[in-house]
Amino acid sequence: MKHLLFCIISLLSFLACVREDVPSSGSFALKEGDPLPAFSIANRHETISVNDLKGKTVLIIFFSTTCRDCQQAFPDINALYKEYEDNPSVRVLLIARDETEEQVSAYFREHSYDMEFFTDPERKVYSLFADNTIPRVFLADQTGTIILTQTEKVDAGEIRAKVY
Numbered sequence: 001m002k003h004l005l006f007c008i009i010s011l012l013s014f015l016a017c018v019r020e021d022v023p024s025s026g027s028f029a030l031k032e033g034d035p036l037p038a039f040s041i042a043n044r045h046e047t048i049s050v051n052d053l054k055g056k057t058v059l060i061i062f063f064s065t066t067c068r069d070c071q072q073a074f075p076d077i078n079a080l081y082k083e084y085e086d087n088p089s090v091r092v093l094l095i096a097r098d099e100t101e102e103q104v105s106a107y108f109r110e111h112s113y114d115m116e117f118f119t120d121p122e123r124k125v126y127s128l129f130a131d132n133t134i135p136r137v138f139l140a141d142q143t144g145t146i147i148l149t150q151t152e153k154v155d156a157g158e159i160r161a162k163v164y
Contacts, residue, residue: 029130029149036144037128041095041118048118050144053091057163058140059084060093061154062126065107070135073154074113077135080156081115089142090163093118097126097134139163 030037036058040049061077063070077094084090094117096104101119108115120126130136137150139162148162 027130027132029133029136029151030138030146032146032149034146036138036140036146039125039128041093041120041125043116043118044101045116048091048093053140054144055089055142057090057142058093058138058144059090059159059163060095060129060138060140062095062097062120062129062134062136064097064099064134065104066099067134069152073135074111076154076156078113078115080154080159083160084163085116095120095125097123 036050036053038050040047042048059080063073063077065071081092081094084092094115096117096119098121099119100121104117104119107113108117118125129138133151135150135152135154137148137154137159138146139148139159141147141164148159150158
């Protein structure tokens with residue numbers, strides 16, 4: 001019985017990473033060279049729109065605290081966040097897909113992560129960027145052009161090499 005329960009929990013964790021609402025025509029994701037889409041997202045401290053990001057290098061990471069790949073990436077995400085949080089020319093946006101502020105806050109507290117984040121429980125912002133798979137990373141230059149994308153992983157070295 002314990003083995004069955006473990007298998008079910010493992011399967012649910014995996015599905016949290018790749019749960020898809022994919023239309024029959026295939027999947028969608030912005031790619032390098034695409035402009036950042038027009039969006040606005042709020043948390044308890046601020047509201048950010050794409051217009052607020054003009055002239056900045058922007059790192060957007062979509063995640064879920066129930067996604068195993070995301071959980072493995074959080075130490076790197078935390079390091080990147082801390083590295084750039086006081087840099088006025090770089091903005092890091094961590095956006096939780098399909099979760100509430102309470103869920104993310106509880107997970108961050110439990111794991112001692114001190115990062116500002118936004119939630120997108122209905123995928124309104126996420127759907128402008130992609131239709132499936134997390135973690136998903138988008139790095140845009142100061143003109144708002146996407147210069148790097150990463151799917152199912154967070155390669156901090158590759159991100160650092162492109163941030164300027």
